[in-house]
Amino acid sequence: MIEDAALLARAEALVKAYAAAGKRIATAESCTGGLVAGLLTSVPGSSAVVDRGFVTYSNEAKTDLVGVPAALIAAHGAVSEPVARAMAEGALGRSLAHAAVSITGIAGPGGGSADKPVGLVHFALALKGSTTRHVERRFGDPGRSEIRRLAVEQALELLERAV
Numbered sequence: 001m002i003e004d005a006a007l008l009a010r011a012e013a014l015v016k017a018y019a020a021a022g023k024r025i026a027t028a029e030s031c032t033g034g035l036v037a038g039l040l041t042s043v044p045g046s047s048a049v050v051d052r053g054f055v056t057y058s059n060e061a062k063t064d065l066v067g068v069p070a071a072l073i074a075a076h077g078a079v080s081e082p083v084a085r086a087m088a089e090g091a092l093g094r095s096l097a098h099a100a101v102s103i104t105g106i107a108g109p110g111g112g113s114a115d116k117p118v119g120l121v122h123f124a125l126a127l128k129g130s131t132t133r134h135v136e137r138r139f140g141d142p143g144r145s146e147i148r149r150l151a152v153e154q155a156l157e158l159l160e161r162a163v
């Protein structure tokens with residue numbers, strides 16, 4: 001779990017806002033391994049807001065748990081806009097949530113390439129009745145823990161804008 005007072009405060013505010021709106025959240029996380037869901041569920045009362053979290057670290061998990069077509073992963077790679085969108089849409093469709101956020105990226109220290117360097121992270125936010133939004137971030141290589149923390153921040157920002 002990320003021990004960050006500022007992130008915890010944001011999570012508390014997010015849970016309060018979603019609870020007040022009567023809305024629920026789902027997550028589909030790859031490189032963060034459930035950190036967003038873990039942060040949100042560290043907030044008392046989050047059971048009214050967090051419906052479920054999918055840790056889709058492997059390609060098979062992306063396919064099995066949230067329905068990302070294997071052909072999409074083969075065509076674009078797991079770290080891509082189409083896969084991030086499919087993860088968020090799959091999480092939304094397989095949950096009772098109103099909003100689903102997805103994260104797929106390369107946290108390092110290895111695994112990067114010239115086209116997809118360490119620090120590249122794709123995010124998507126799927127909302128019931130709305131077009132899925134995508135964000136790409138290139139965090140550079142400040143280290144695995146920092147990339148994952150920055151990814152959690154970005155995911156929270158997407159969820160904050162959606163409530």
